[in-house]
Amino acid sequence: LYARPQILFKIPNTAFYPQPKVSSALVAIEFLHPRPPLPVDPKKLRLVINTSFRQRRKMLRQSLKGILKSVAKTLPDDWATKRPEELRPPEFLKLTALIYGYRDIENLDPALESGYPVWRDPSSSS
Numbered sequence: 081l082y083a084r085p086q087i088l089f090k091i092p093n094t095a096f097y098p099q100p101k102v103s104s105a106l107v108a109i110e111f112l113h114p115r116p117p118l119p120v121d122p123k124k125l126r127l128v129i130n131t132s133f134r135q136r137r138k139m140l141r142q143s144l145k146g147i148l149k150s151v152a153k154t155l156p157d158d159w160a161t162k163r164p165e166e167l168r169p170p171e172f173l174k175l176t177a178l179i180y181g182y183r184d185i186e187n188l189d190p191a192l193e194s195g196y197p198v199w200r201d202p203s204s205s206s
Contacts, residue, residue, distance in 0.1 A: 081118065081169050084110045120176040121183055128176045132164035139163055140175070153179060 091104040118125065128147065135143040141160035148154060159175060167175065 081173070082112055082115050084112065086110070118173065119182050120173055120180060124180045125172065125176045128179065129164075129172055132167075132172075132175075136164055144179070147179060151179060155179075 086108050088106045088108050091106060093099045093101070093103060096104075128144070131147055132140060132143050139160060140162050141155060143164065144155070154160070155175075155178065159178060
């Protein structure tokens with residue numbers, strides 16, 4: 081959502097000692113500046129993603145049960161039966177919008193939108 085990842089090349093397991101039972105790759109991450117505005121509240125997006133992956137092997141219906149109950153909503157069946165690892169990043173935007181709705185990105189203050197880290201609490205002093 082805020083970056084473009086690209087696999088530069090694969091690294092065979094023979095390049096390591098001891099040899100792992102997995103393959104590796106070198107990945108480049110290009111961060112987008114300015115950061116594009118999201119159609120949903122970034123804090124709510126973070127909540128949905130974190131809550132979804134806390135019970136990764138559960139269906140979204142189960143892992144998001146607390147959030148859905150707090151907003152008095154249910155997910156459509158095509159979303160409720162998915163697992164978080166099946167979703168691509170743009171689908172998490174849509175999932176968040178299904179739960180909380182879209183926000184008006186036309187009237188966002190760009191200075192506020194790009195001024196704090198989305199994945200950290202802006203009040204923390206790190």
